[in-house]
Structure formats: C-alpha cells, structure tokens
Amino acid sequence: MRAMTVRVRFAPSPTGFLHIGSVRTALFNWLYARHTGGTFILRIEDTDVARNTPESLRTILDGLRWLGLEWDEGPEKGGPHGPYFQSQRAAIYRRYVEQLQRSGHAYEREGALWFRMPREPITVPDLVAGPVTRQPTDREAADPDFVIVRRDGQPVFHLVNVVDDIEMRITHVIRGEDHLSNTPKHLALFRALGVTPPAYAHIPMILNADGSKMSKSDPDPSKARLASLATYIADGFVPEAVRNYLCLLGWSPKDDRQIMTIEEVIERFDLPQILRANARFDVTKLTWMNGEYLRAMSLERFAELAQPFLPKPVPLSVLALVKEKIKLLKDLPEWVGWAVTEEIEFDPVAVEKVGRGPALAAKLEALASQFATTTEWSAVALEDALKRLATQRGVKPAEFIHPCRLAVSGRAIGPSLYPMLEALGRERVLTRLARAAKVLGQ
C-alpha cells in the first residue's frame, strides 16, 4: 500500500497586509509539505472583488518569499490545477453549483443560492483538536442552511474553498482554528458532492502579549503594527529568525532547542505535535533570537542585510564591530553613526552620565596629546597608550575611556572603544577630541 502524496495549500485573501498569523499558517503548511515530500500550493482567494488589491497580492508573494516559503504550485509558478486565482475559476464553480442543484442539495431563495445543510450534527475528525462535534447554535437551529452563491452571482467562500480543495486534490487542510466552526459546513459540501474530504488540522491562534486578538485594524497602533509581517521586515528582523520563532509558536521539538536550522525543523515537524492552546506573540523573545542570528551569520551576509538600513555605505570593518552587539537592523544607523558623520551629536543622557565642564575638557586634551604621539595606530597600541596615561595620572582607565567614547561617538554605548578608535583613524579622533573639549568643556 502506497501512501497518498501530501498536497497542502495556503489560501490567503489579498485584502490587506500579510498577517503574522497567516504567515505561521503558511509556514506550517510548507513545513508539512517539506517533511512529507509533498506539494505546497498557493491559492489566492480573491472572490470578494470589492476588497482585493494588487498591492496586497504583491505583499503576500513577497512576504512568503522573504521567509523562504516558496510554493510548488500557484501564482507566478503555474501548475496542473490552475488557475490559482479564484477570480479566474468561475466556470469550475458553476459546474459544481449545477451539480448541487441537480442533486437537490441547493435551492434558490431571495435571489441567492442556498445549500441544504444536513439536520444532524457533523463530527470533524480534527488532527489537532480531536473529534469535534458541534451542537446547533440558536441560529442554526432556526435555519441551518447557508448561502453558496450570492445574489450577484458570486460564489462564496465555503463553496469555492471546498471546490478548489477537491479540484486541487488537497489531502490536508492546515488552517487557523478560527475555521474550526466552519468545517462542518465544508464537510457537508464534500459529502453532497460525493468526494472524500481532506484531513483537517486546525492550529491554535497567535494572540497579542495581552491575550487579545492580533488584528491589523487594532485601534492601538502598536498592536496593529505587530500583526503585520511588513513590520518585522521594516524593523530589521531577519527571515531566519522570524521563521524560527514562528516555528516555536504552537509547535515544539520536544527538547530544549530554541535555535534550529530549518532543515532540523523540517525533519522533526509533524501534525500530532501541534499544540492545542493559543500562543501569545512575544516580540521580546523574537528580538533576542534575531540578535542570535545576526551574531551567528557571516559578515558578508550581515553586510548584505544591513545595506537597506544604511543611509550611506559603511566599511565592513565597522559593520564587524556592531554585528556582535546589535539586535535589530533598524538600529544600525545610530550604532554606526560615529563612523559616517563628522558632526557628532552628543546624547544628553550620555553627557549626563560622563559629566562635562573643565574637568572633562582637561581629560580630553590629555588624551589628544597622548594619541598625537602614539606611533602605531592600532587597537592594541591605543589601549596601551590610554592605560599609560591613566597610570601617570593615578586614575582608573575608565576615567579616560568614557569621556573618550563620548567625544568620538557622542554616546555612552557602542562597540568596544579601541577598535572604534582604530577604525576612525588618528586625524578624526584628534579632531573629535578637540571639538568635544570645546563643546562640552564649559
């Protein structure tokens, strides 16, 4: 007996930004396809003409590719079961609608076409939640039937979703738990059409940190931002980190691993391990993970990813200094500012911390004359020079280190001091020491 080849699909609606929860759904589908050697299909559910936009479609395609979730069949790719836009499949839906009418499963009412829902409860054999049997709600008790073709002739979600899953030979439907309540309708449709339904796996939702629903239209703008994948791209998260973090939301490798290569995840991922409980999105942990990925990657890749975040080119030697420190690429400008701007702005908080006035000026001037005579301009030699000066004055090196950092970078935090000085070069360091002594010396 040969197992049926797995065919899964991600079926977004191009009506806005790509939701981070949708991304996780796409990821789980993709992982399952890769784990089983199956096929990952992208299908665009654009039956609601009024709400679809081309930009939104672009966002979906780019977003999936950014994460490395390439589809095997779908837009810009083709495949044997196209077209992959529901707006182009009207003839197919019509065929199925006619079949339902002929077999007496559908009838017209108020200009729309309604599906005759079975009166007895339907059990969903869900791979994650187990068998789920729904009792009829108040509404359903009054009238369990539902619309499958609108008055304007457009077929609705429940119908097209099922028809396409049939036509595209979908074997497993992995989707958000918000669809669990819809599933009996879909099962009834399959039954009426005389087709064996796919297996269902409803995955838990991703919620905000406060447990509320992640919504792109949340009245709180900071929450609304977090719901969109675009935010993470813009803030300088790297795809591997976002993907890794998402893998750990609702799925667990069952050991203590946090950072995993995608190959490892593909190897271990399977439906039975998916958790039943909703998970909250912890952007802080994602940020930590992003820093881990940034530090672990090659300098070349770091430079490549950094490029869009830098107003002007920055030498690799400088990027190397901040690569180990930074967590988000969007913070790059302020971390490398010392290397690309001569007009250093002094951070008030840093000035407060280090101090100002004649005492500071004296230290900076001493430093300047010390560095002016340093023969070899290297991190090691500079460290040696600074420490000699401190010893001469009978103070701790820190007494000179902090003012020096402030003078050359304007900040209290940043890369290690001596490599920073080395990268800057003698001339710029001396200029900055003099300027800082003047500006902060009063």
Place this chain on the structure above:
RNA sequence: GGCCCCAUCGUCUAGUGGCCUAGGACGUCAGAUUCUCAAUCUGAAAACACGGGUUCGAUUCCCGUUGGGGCUGCCA
C-alpha cells in the same frame, strides 16, 4: 446570548499516573567581565487557575466552576 476550542513560571514550552523537592528558553533581578552596552559568562526569584471525583498515588484521567480565545455575514 448560542455553539466550539483551550488552561504548567510574566511569555514560549518540556512533562502523557509514581523518575516532579515540575526541566529548558525569553524576560526580570543579582554578580562577573577592573570600557560602556541592548553583547558575553555565572547565579537567583518565578508556574501545575479553582472545586469535586477516579486511584495506593494525580500536573498528568473524568466532571463542574472560573478565565481566555474562536465562530455566530449574500467577508474570507
């Protein structure tokens, strides 16, 4: 309101009746790194929602309560 799903540290999770004085990670706090830091290292505090059962024994099984989430559109 009705229906459905869910419930271990603040968060993500390990745990499928005794190995649990409940493990890991993020975050937090405290030290260390006699240069900062959102880096690194070390350590600490921190959880089985509640009430009934079942059992020799429950975080683990059952029921209820409470709490959270979802659905309840001629949206998807």
